[in-house]
Amino acid sequence: xxxxxxLNYINSLSGGDKSFEIKLISIIKKEFKIEKNIYYDNIxxxxxxLCSENVHKIKHKISILGLEKSYKIAEQHENxxxxxxxxxxxxxxxxxxxxxxxxxxx
Amino acid sequence: MNCIxxxxxxxxxxxxxxxxxxxxxxxxxxxxxxxxxxIKYLNQNKTDLIFLDIHMPDFNGFDFIRTLKDPPFIILTTxxxxxxxxxxxxxxxxxxxxxxxxxxxFKKSIQKVEGKLNEKVTATTTEKEKLQTVDDFYVNINxxxxxxxxxxxxxxxxxxxxxxxxxxxxxYTVHSTLKKIEEKLPDHMFLKIHRSYIxxxxxxxxxxxxxxxxxxxxxxxxxxxxPELMKRLNLL
Numbered sequence: 111x112x113x114x115x116x117l118n119y120i121n122s123l124s125g126g127d128k129s130f131e132i133k134l135i136s137i138i139k140k141e142f143k144i145e146k147n148i149y150y151d152n153i154x155x156x157x158x159x160l161c162s163e164n165v166h167k168i169k170h171k172i173s174i175l176g177l178e179k180s181y182k183i184a185e186q187h188e189n190x191x192x193x194x195x196x197x198x199x200x201x202x203x204x205x206x207x208x209x210x211x212x213x214x215x216x
Numbered sequence: 217m218n219c220i221x222x223x224x225x226x227x228x229x230x231x232x233x234x235x236x237x238x239x240x241x242x243x244x245x246x247x248x249x250x251x252x253x254x255i256k257y258l259n260q261n262k263t264d265l266i267f268l269d270i271h272m273p274d275f276n277g278f279d280f281i282r283t284l285k286d287p288p289f290i291i292l293t294t295x296x297x298x299x300x301x302x303x304x305x306x307x308x309x310x311x312x313x314x315x316x317x318x319x320x321x322f323k324k325s326i327q328k329v330e331g332k333l334n335e336k337v338t339a340t341t342t343e344k345e346k347l348q349t350v351d352d353f354y355v356n357i358n359x360x361x362x363x364x365x366x367x368x369x370x371x372x373x374x375x376x377x378x379x380x381x382x383x384x385x386x387x388y389t390v391h392s393t394l395k396k397i398e399e400k401l402p403d404h405m406f407l408k409i410h411r412s413y414i415x416x417x418x419x420x421x422x423x424x425x426x427x428x429x430x431x432x433x434x435x436x437x438x439x440x441x442x443p444e445l446m447k448r449l450n451l452l
Contacts, residue, residue, distance in 0.1 A: 123319065124234075134227070137226050137227055140226075141225065169295060173295075173315065173316050174231075174316050
C-alpha cells in the first residue's frame with residue numbers, strides 16, 4: 111500500500127499562516143518538478159553520481175511531505191547511486207510518482 | 217542578531233527564513249543560493265550568524281568555512297547526520313540541524329547561539345576590566361623596560377611616532393601611539409581631550425575656555441571633546 115503524504119510539517123511551520131503555506135507549496139512544486147526532470151535525465155545518461163545528488167535534494171521534499179518510509183528508501187538509493195548501484199530505481203520512481211500525484215492535487 | 221542563509225535549495229531557504237521570522241532579535245540580512253556569492257558578500261560585510269547548508273554542488277559548506285578568516289557563528293543545516301563529527305573540528309559551528317528543521321529544534325539552536333554570544337560579550341568585558349584594574353605598565357626606552365605607575369601620569373602627548381609621558385616624578389619619550397596607551401589607561405581616570413592629548417582628570421588644576429591647566433602644563437581642549445570633559449567634572 112502506498113504511503114500517504116501529508117502537510118503536517120508545513121502546518122507546524124506556518125502556525126496557520128495560509129499565505130506562507132501557499133508560498134512554500136508553490137516553491138516545493140516548482141523545485142520538485144525541476145529536480146525530478148534532472149534526475150530522470152541523469153538516469154537516462156547513467157550519470158549515477160549526479161543522480162545521487164538529485165536524490166539528495168528530492169529526499170528533503172519527501173521528508174517535508176511526511177513520507178517517512180519513502181525517505182528511508184530515497185536515502186538508501188542515494189547511497190547506492192554514489193557507489194554506482196541503481197537497484198532501487200523502480201521503487202524510487204514509484205515514490206516520485208506518489209509525490210507528483212499528491213502535489214498535483216494541492 | 218544579523219544572519220545570512222546559504223542553501224542551494226529554494227525550499228530550505230524559505231523554511232529557514234520563516235523560522236527566523238518568529239524571532240524578533242533575528243534579522244535575515246541576505247539569502248544566497250551558492251557559497252561563492254556569500255563569500256563575496258562577507259568580504260564586504262559582517263554578520264553574527266550563518267545558516268549554512270553542507271551539501272552544495274561545487275563548493276560545499278566545509279569548503280566555505282575554510283575560506284573565512286574570522287568566521288561568525290555557524291549553524292549547519294543538512295539532510296544528512298553523517299557530517300556531524302566533522303563539524304566538531306570547527307569552533308565557529310554552534311549547532312548541526314538535520315532537515316526538515318522542526319520549530320522546537322530551531323529554537324534550541326538559537327538559544328545555543330545566544331548563549332555563545334553572551335559568553336563572547338562577557339569574555340571581552342572581563343578582559344577590559346582586567347586591564348582597567350592594573351596599577352602599572354612597562355615601556356621600552358633604549359632597550360630598558362621601565363615601570364610606569366599609572367596614577368602618577370598626569371599628561372600624555374602625541375608627537376609624531378612618539379608619545380611624551382609626563383608623570384609626577386619624571387617625563388618619558390616612548391615610541392608608541394596615543395591609541396595604544398589609551399587602551400592601557402583606566403577610563404575613570406583618564407580622558408582624551410584633544411587628538412594629541414590624554415590627561416589624568418584627577419590632576420586638573422583649572423579649566424579656562426578651551427584649555428586645561430594640569431600641573432604646570434596648559435593643554436588645549438578640542439571643541440568635540442569639551443562636553444565629555446565637562447560631564448566628568450564634579451561641578452558644584
